Structures are given as structure tokens and as C-alpha cells.
Amino acid sequence: MTGKPKILYVSHNHPTIRPGGAEAYAYELYRAVRDGGEFEPLFLARTGPPVSIASRYHEGTLLTGVNEDPNQYFFYTDTLEYDWLNGTPRGKAALIKYLREFLEAQRPDVVHLQHTLFFGYDLLRELRNTLGDGVPIVYTLHEFLPICHRNGQLVRTTTEKPCREESPRRCHECFPEVSPQEFFMRKRFIQSHMSLVDRFIAPSAFLRDRFVDWGLPADKVVTEEYGRLPVAPAETRDRRKRNRLVFIGQLSYFKGVNVLLQAMKRLQEDEVDVHLSVYGANLELQPDDFRGEFAELLEATKKTVTFEGEFNHDDLPTIMADADWVVVPSVWWENSPLVIQEAGQHGRPVIASDIGGMAEKVHDGVSGLHFRAADPASLAETISRAVGTRKLWDELRARIEPPYAMDEHVRSLTRQYKELLASRSDEELVTPPAPATEIESVRYA
């Protein structure tokens, strides 16, 4: 007991179980608040299939502890009976019994959701049921799952083109087996629950706009970038040519790695002096035709491309040290790609697709370069310009702004939590604001 008001962070996963951007951020935020904030944080991370083999750890509860930290819990939910269309468990026992017991025992003053995936959107209803109207609910929007049934990808199944106009008719075109009426009901169902949220936090303006277009009230959605813990910048070697590229990300269609390899093929044919390293995982989860194309392109570009495979996040400084440019060629909108922030932390200019969150976070000709999304010719031309223009690298690098710092983020969130608490309740917060402290760098396994 610290006497501080409690804030409950809910995440769909825990980074010790499976690494991922949103869960890594959520966990860093938890630790930053714990170490320096005015709130006592709790971290509730969902686990269970498919990320863990077990669907239950103890009899009679869905909870288990994490690393002997009294404020961290795993919460097991099963996905066998999960309604993937509407994002809700078919049986509600996890919510109305087990989660309720947890909430009653912990009585958080604020809840900040990082995700409702695997819990169900009706998690929100249960929070309100048990915690009442006085407890503010904050919800960070990490992606577009509520809007788009295609895993939130916002890319049409029919054309593989990015989509920014969701409607029951268009969604039905992407999923002919789901009727337009079911898509309408899906949206109404999700919005029914999301209406219980007091504040949404969107890490990019692009994402915020999509959700406001979709129907969230504009005054409830604020844009605030992910806070980053400070890191020591990667070593920068003094080289005459700035011609080393790196791709870091999932090896999937949506991340555009094949667009990049196609561009590399053109550059090789044009005998441009450039090299690319490809770091990424999950190739085995991709469809056959994607893998086939990836392998073919690797073969065709073997003189200029090195496929490095999976990497350890701890090796990022070394990877960055070897690279001059980071390429983010996604063919979907992206939200606020962590790799752009990481490139920024290490002082590497980014060559990015000119759409969505990438276009927003990388300023063309200022701190990085844009190319036409999904267009290998445009990317090849942009790379060619990047490596061939004297001093361009230094100019862009000089103008990279430092990423939003985690301690600043924690101060901002703390201010917002208190604001929401005040507007939800007449009583003032009993705890006086603590002085802001420097947050140590934390890492997770």
C-alpha cells in the first residue's frame, strides 16, 4: 500500500510472454509510473491460447502472479469460444465472475486499457458495472481493430489497397460471408461498449482521425505519441558513402518488405552502390505466395541484400550502428510505428511510405524521405537519391527531433488522469502531486 490512487493498466499480452510493440509500451509505461508517478499502478496482462499453451493455471481463478510483483497479474482467457467478428467472448464468466472479483479486490481509481483484445469489448461494461461511474476509463488506441474486421489492417481483401472508408456494404465486399447487417451490428455493439470510455489516446493524428470518422466523439479522442525511455544512441561510423539500408519489422505483405526487395532489384540492375539488411520474424506464418515471392526476390538481390532473420531487441543499437537509413515501406496505413521512433532515437533518417502514420511521423525532406506507397519504382528512385545526394543524410539527420520522452508522457497522462478523476467526482484527490523524477531506463526480457 502506498496511499497513492491506483491505476489499473490492462494489456492483451505481457512482453515476457511474447514481444510486441503495444505490450512492450504498456509494460514500460507501467514501470515508469511505478517508479516515478503519483499513482500506484497495477498491470493486468491477458494470457492464454494462442500465446500460451495453458488456458488456465489454477483451479477456481483465472489469475496468476508475475515475477513476484504484487502489482502484476496474468489473466487467462480462452479463445475457443471467442466471437472474432464482434470481439467478445461467447461465455461471459471471465468478465462477470473472475474479472469482477479482481476489480472488487483491487478497487482501482482509474483504469487505462491498452487493449480489449481477448477480453472482449464488453470488458468495458464490466468495468463500469463493478467500479461505478466515478472511475475514469482511458483507452489507448493502438490499431484499427474496432473499425476493420481484417485484423484492423484497413486494407481491402479485394484489391489489397489501403481503405479509409468503412461501411457495412464495403466490409461485406471484403468478407462476403458476413452480411452487411452483421457488420452494422458489429459496429453498434463495439460502439455501445466504447461509449463507456472517458478518454481515448491516439498515438497518431492519422489514427485519431480514422476513429473520429468512424464515430468516436472528437472531444474524447486526444493525440499523444508513445513515450520512449531514453537509450544511448547507436554509434555513428564515419563513412564516405551513406548507402547502408535496414528493414526492421514483421516479414509480412502489409509491412511492404517485398516492395523494398523489388526496389533493390531495380537498383541492382542499375548498378547503384547500395546495401540492405533485412531483420524480421514470423515468415513461417505468412501465406505461401508471399513467401514464394520473398524467396525469389532474395535470390535475385543476393548481391546487395542480406537476410538476417530474427533479431534480439537488445541488439538494436548494433543493428542501427551498421545502418545509415531505416526503410519503412508498409503498404498499409500504420499507426505510429515504433521503428520510426527507434530510428529517431538512434539518429537514423527514415525512408517511409507517404501514407498514414508513416507520412505523419516522418517529415519529407526534413527528417526523412517519402516515396509513393507500394510503388517499387518510386522507392528505388528515392533510395537512389538518398544514397547519391551529398550531404543529404547529414542534413536530414540534423533535423530529427528527439522522440517523445517517457517521463514527459507519464506527466501528461498523470495530469489527464487527475483531470478525469476531478470531472468524475466532486472530491479532490487526497494525494498531493509528487515531484517529477528522472525515470531510469528499463528493459524487459
Next chain:
Amino acid sequence: MPETELERMPTMAETTVEPLAALLAADVVAVHLGSEEGAHGLEISILAEPAPEQLRSQCVDLRALLRERLASLAADERLGVMALLDEVAAAEPGDAVSLSASRALVREALRDPLPTSVVERDEPQGLHFDSVHALAEDAFYVRGWARDGQAPLRRLTVVSPEGSRVELLPGIYREPRPDVDSFYEEPARTGAEGTGFLGYCETGSPSLLSTGWILETENALGVGREFPGPQVSRDLLAARAAVLSDLHKERDWETPLMDHVVPAVSRIQRRLEERAEIEETWDFGEVPGNPETSVVVPLYGRIDFLEHQLAQFVHDPELRESELIYVLDSPELASALRASAGQLFELYGVPFRVVVLAENGGYSVANNRGASVATGRRLLLLNSDVLPAAPGWLGRMSAFYAEQDSIGALGPKLLFEDDTLQHAGIKFQRPPGGGAWENEHYFKGLHRDLPAANVTRRVPAVSGACLMIDRELFAELDGLRGMYVQGDYEDTDLCLRLRQQGRETWYLPEVELYHLEGQSYALENRTALSRYNVWLHTRLWDEEIAAAMAETELPAGSS
């Protein structure tokens, strides 16, 4: 039976007397004596409650009685015995199955069989008994063909296994059978001359046996033939599909075929309704009693719609104050619903009642059963695939209803998922060139903001997908009528019955709900169904519809 006749019967030691045997023993005497009264006096009490001291008979065994006493009767007397049994059995509940078995025995002992029909080109008489669908214990839908190359048919008779005889001429529907005509190398016969026949018939008394039907014919020259019938089909839904598919043979609702299809389907529908009794009622939470409005929602197939509705109703305090009644019309889903409904109540806290029907009975009976347990002043019939556009809709409908003196039914604006109009009131329209009246929704497919669709007004009818009506008024009308098939035209039928009583139907566009139509029913034979409903509806309401349409004006600015 007069005392004197009883005395004349030989006495025997008291023993168990088979009711049918006793009846026959007593009445055969009367028949034999030609006494008119004898045929009726005693039988009912005998069958209901055998009183052996009054029924001293030398026969305890039906077979012996038939052999010794009845087989020797003249042919017309034997027919008389069977006709008598038909009447008696009709009035007698008793042990129906054993009665049927005994009567089949009697029929076989007393009947004079005709020569069995042989279907050959050289044979002038040919007949075939294609099918018998049992619609009720005494109602059947039969089909076959009969051809006589010698003389016109004077008689076309079906005989039940129990001996009930039903004469099909002249009322039976005749259909062309080009396959039969060409077999006999004759020109195709059409219309009333058609070689085939099909139609609805009722037996004088219940027929429960599945085998033993007979088709008999006799022509003007007195030449008779018979043909054994097929196994009786007892699947009501198969019977309904078979009957409805016959409508394809006709183009016009005034066809005499409807005289067979309507009673047949009505009997099936009534049976389905009777079976759909309330089996269980579960309350989740404190469902308010005697509220302003009871909301009745049939659930058919898609019980997941409950969750979708609750996720919307939870935002509307008025729904907590109303009596929310879900009627499960898919009994096979009862245990799944039970498990889920309790959890959904825990999650949403909106109290509701679930009424489980013993069998699927269709849209009208589900609504009627729900209404039967409702205590609200008014009923709001609601489909499970309707979601309100915003809270406050129920109170506004209620307030409007309360203000109108002569209102009967009230319907709101219903929208498709793309914000176009699904329903802005219902009008009736004949297709170009005439024909039956069809239900049409005003302005269907136009945008919700269309000015003409935003006029509060009287309309000929409103959709049952969301319909408000005074509960007592609904009860006086005996609710929705089940004669229509699968959720169509019951609503307009209700509005027309209200109109007959001087009650008005109103459309209220300020209230909007979404009707996510077409998900709950997978209709197998939609065209046959809608053709039936349309024809039945016009048959019942032709004049009323014409009058309703004549007095309805379109709002200004529309055409």
C-alpha cells in the same frame, strides 16, 4: 336404445366387453331391425364408459362378431355399419389407437373390394393414388389421378384405413397430367377435365393408421375400380411445403385451388400453433409488472441477437422500466439460451423474461404467446433484428399512442443499415395488369431524410417488425393470425382487422430504428410462401384493402 331391444339380446356372464364389439352387437341389432333411433341412442356412453351389465352381449370377441353376425348382412347394411362407426368414433376420444385398429378390422371384414386397377393402355379404367399427407387426425391432402376411357366418373372416393369414406367429386381440384394422357395416347386434358386430382379432404372420424388407404372410382356405367394408397406422410412441414408448391400450378388468387390450399395450410398452421405451448418461463432480474409497455421479441434461430439488443437497450432507462419479453421459438436452443441469458443479465442489468415454446410455431404464435404473459398497458411487438437508432424511442411511441383517440396500431420509421428507408408505413398495390394486392413499404431504399417520409400520418398498415398496440385490443382480436406462413402479412392482416373495427394505423417518423432484415430466416421456398400469403391476404381483404387505399393520401411533395 330402447329397453325392449336390450332384453331381446341373449344374456351372458359378465365379462370384459370390447367397446367396439359391444357397440356393434347392440347397434347391429338396430340396423338389422331397420330402426332409425337404434343407430344413435347408446353408443357414446358405451364407448366412454363400458357398463357391461347394460350391455349383455353374446360376443366378447370382435372377430367372432364380424364373422358370425355381421358378415352375413347385406352390402348396404354393411356400409351402414361402417358409416355408423364413423359417426361414433368422431365423437369419441377414448383409446384412439386401439379403436382405429379395431375399425380397420371391421372395414376389411365388411367391405366389398372392387377390382384393383391395372394400368395398361387397353384397360379403359386406370387410377393411381400418389400421396396422402396427414394434416390433422381428420384432415388430409391427397393426390393421384383417375382416367376412364369408357364413361365419365361418377364417383372418386378415398377410404381411410378405419373405413371413413370421403367423396372427392365434385369439389376436388383437377390438374393436367400430360404424362398419364400421353401414356394412354390421348390428347392432353386441362382445367376441370384434368386427369390428375389433388386437394384437401376431411374424414368423418380420426384416421391414425399409416397404411390401408384406398382410392375407389365408379363410372356412369357402374364399373368400379380401386387402388391401394401409399403410406401416409405425417411430417407437417413437408406437407406444408408440398401443399404450397401446388400454387405454382395457378396464376390467379381466385383459383379454386385456393379452396384446398387454404384449409390445408390453415390446419397445418393450427397444429403447429397448438404444439407451440409455453413450456417454461424464466425471469432474469425483477421484470416490472403492469408497466406502460411490454416489449415482445420472438427469437428464432439467431439467439445472439439478444446480446446485440441488450447492448443497445442498456443505454435506455425506458427499457428497464418496460416488461421485456423474449419468446424462444427455437426450442432446441433453450439450454444455450439459458446459459447465455443469465450471463447477459449480469453484464447488462436490463431485466427480461424468456418464454420458451415447446415447439417452433412460427412468428404469429410466438408473438401471441409472449403477449399472453405480458402485463403492460400496451404491447410493442419487436423483431430480434431491430436495433434502436437512439434511446427514448419507446417513450415517444407510447406518448404518441396515448394522444390518438382511435389509434389501433403504431409503427415507427425503420432503416436499413445504410441509412435508407426500410419502412415508412405499408401500402397495398396490385401489380400492373391486376392480380392480388401486395404489401409495399413506402419509399423503400430512399434516404431517411426524405421529406415525404418524415410526415406523421395515417397509413393503411405498418410493419410488425416494430408495432405498438393496446394490449387489451390485441387480446380482443386474438392476436396475430397464424394462417399466414412464416412471418409475413400477419401485420397487415392485424391492421386491416383493426380498421374493420374503426381503429386507425399511424406512422411515426420521429422515432427511428434499424431493421437489419433478412438474417433471421432462411426461407427455403420463399416464392411459394409469399404467393400463398399474398393470395390468402387478398382473398380475405380485397374490399377492405381497396377502401383503405382509396382514403390514404400521400404526403405533399411525393408522388
